[in-house]
Amino acid sequence: MSNLNLIKTVKDIPPEEYLAPGHRLCAGCGAPIVVRLALKAVPGPKIVVSATGCLEVATTIFPYTSWKVPWVHSAFENAAATASGIEAAFRALEKKKGAKKPKIIVFGGDGGTFDIGLQALSGALERGHDLLYICYDNEAYMNTGIQRSSATPKGAATTTSPAGRVIPGKLERKKDLIGIAVAHGVEYAATANPAYPVDLYNKLLKAAAVKGPTVIHYYTPCPTGWRSDPSRGIEIARLAVQTRIWPVYEYDHGTWRINIMVKKPKPVEEYFKLQGRFRHLLQPENKWLLEEIKKDVEENWNRLLKLAGLKT
Amino acid sequence: MKYKTWKDLPIGAVIPEPGSSVEYKTGTWRTFKPVIDQDKCIRCLLCWVSCPEPSIRRHEENRVSVDYDFCKGCGICANICPVKAIEMVSEL
Ligand SMILES: Cc1ncc(C[n+]2csc(CCOP(=O)(O)OP(=O)(O)O)c2C)c(N)n1
Ligand code: SF4
Ligand code: SF4
Ligand code: SF4
Ligand SMILES: [Mg+2]
Numbered sequence: 001m002s003n004l005n006l007i008k009t010v011k012d013i014p015p016e017e018y019l020a021p022g023h024r025l026c027a028g029c030g031a032p033i034v035v036r037l038a039l040k041a042v043p044g045p046k047i048v049v050s051a052t053g054c055l056e057v058a059t060t061i062f063p064y065t066s067w068k069v070p071w072v073h074s075a076f077e078n079a080a081a082t083a084s085g086i087e088a089a090f091r092a093l094e095k096k097k098g099a100k101k102p103k104i105i106v107f108g109g110d111g112g113t114f115d116i117g118l119q120a121l122s123g124a125l126e127r128g129h130d131l132l133y134i135c136y137d138n139e140a141y142m143n144t145g146i147q148r149s150s151a152t153p154k155g156a157a158t159t160t161s162p163a164g165r166v167i168p169g170k171l172e173r174k175k176d177l178i179g180i181a182v183a184h185g186v187e188y189a190a191t192a193n194p195a196y197p198v199d200l201y202n203k204l205l206k207a208a209a210v211k212g213p214t215v216i217h218y219y220t221p222c223p224t225g226w227r228s229d230p231s232r233g234i235e236i237a238r239l240a241v242q243t244r245i246w247p248v249y250e251y252d253h254g255t256w257r258i259n260i261m262v263k264k265p266k267p268v269e270e271y272f273k274l275q276g277r278f279r280h281l282l283q284p285e286n287k288w289l290l291e292e293i294k295k296d297v298e299e300n301w302n303r304l305l306k307l308a309g310l311k312t
Numbered sequence: 313m314k315y316k317t318w319k320d321l322p323i324g325a326v327i328p329e330p331g332s333s334v335e336y337k338t339g340t341w342r343t344f345k346p347v348i349d350q351d352k353c354i355r356c357l358l359c360w361v362s363c364p365e366p367s368i369r370r371h372e373e374n375r376v377s378v379d380y381d382f383c384k385g386c387g388i389c390a391n392i393c394p395v396k397a398i399e400m401v402s403e404l
């Protein structure tokens with residue numbers, strides 16, 4: 001990995017675009033940012049596989065497509081399996097006919113990755129297919145109307161975990177996708193966030209350079225599902241990191257690193273008050289849950305510090 | 313665009329033309345439009361990298377302009393600009 005040309009500023013990102021405008025993602029959607037960057041960062045020929053979800057639906061409304069690279073969709077649950085098949089087929093072609101294998105990039109939502117597609121992803125990681133799996137996590141099933149997933153954070157209101165008299169939003173914690181990926185023995189796995197585009201781009205470069213499966217877990221602002229101001233998506237994304245709610249870290253060939261160190265975290269309330277899905281957490285009757293979330297955040301940060309070999 | 317009948321459609325709903333969504337102008341969604349003050353702009357490209365469409369065009373010497381055919385008026389660029397060189401102006 002030593003010959004990787006990591007970038008220093010946004011200006012180093014290539015200007016060519018491989019995702020065309022005219023897609024029907026909501027104004028202010030954070031999903032296309034990682035797509036644009038991934039298609040720039042992964043060198044050479046590539047094939048994209050999408051799981052069902054907002055990104056897939058809104059970029060390929062027949063008879064149009066926004067993709068300027070070969071792209072395929074088969075179902076909600078099997079993007080990683082579809083990608084595995086393509087990768088295996090190209091491996092055979094490479095052996096028999098000397099064809100050059102393209103890099104396979106997969107985009108799955110949190111529903112398509114943490115929940116229904118987890119089995120397919122696990123299989124792909126275990127078999128060791130050469131693919132870059134990017135989960136664009138908007139923390140719920142957005143395309144079907146904001147249902148909770150196992151990536152929905154504790155306290156968030158969705159249509160299937162509505163905040164009201166019975167429950168104050170979702171009561172369970174978010175699943176640890178990077179932990180799951182690393183448990184499969186992948187060489188590289190990382191979280192990334194659009195408020196830190198240089199870090200995000202370098203992670204895509206690092207992941208693409210690995211021969212084998214890699215996982216990027218990308219924080220995806222979703223103004224529609226989060227009931228937030230579309231113009232403030234990147235600001236919210238930065239607050240997610242600066243409050244330590246959504247740490248930016250990587251696992252790189254055995255080494256854990258916190259890439260965005262947050263020495264003095266901002267109060268979580270600053271993050272919550274910008275999003276309708278969390279606003280109820282600031283009411284006095286839900287103080288117990290807010291305190292529980294603060295404890296979770298601290299615990300998770302300390303866990304990462306330990307993994308990175310830093311003092312808690 | 314002239315609509316095709318089912319007989320003209322490619323088998324398997326394949327879309328043969330890459331990037332054809334440019335035929336669909338999402339600029340009509342907008343109610344506020346971003347206007348860039350080129351004198352203030354420091355060419356940092358943060359607006360360019362953060363635009364979801366993408367509808368911030370990047371030119372020589374990292375100058376930027378807005379492609380109003382596609383800009384949905386989300387306001388991310390204006391919000392992220394470090395020198396406040398972008399103003400959202402009502403189009404209503
Ligand atoms: C097997 C199956 N079950 C349900 C659906 C309906 N469905 C389409 S998209 C979607 C939600 C996708 O959620 P996520 O993966 O988080 O992506 P997002 O829409 O949030 O981007 C669901 C439930 C489906 N297409 N296939
Ligand atoms: S619902 Fe959310 S993820 Fe889906 S297109 Fe809209 S902003 Fe993007
Ligand atoms: S307002 Fe939104 S869509 Fe329009 S140029 Fe700015 S970031 Fe892009
Ligand atoms: S964010 Fe502002 S300063 Fe930076 S390139 Fe865009 S308009 Fe210019
Ligand atoms: Mg989702």
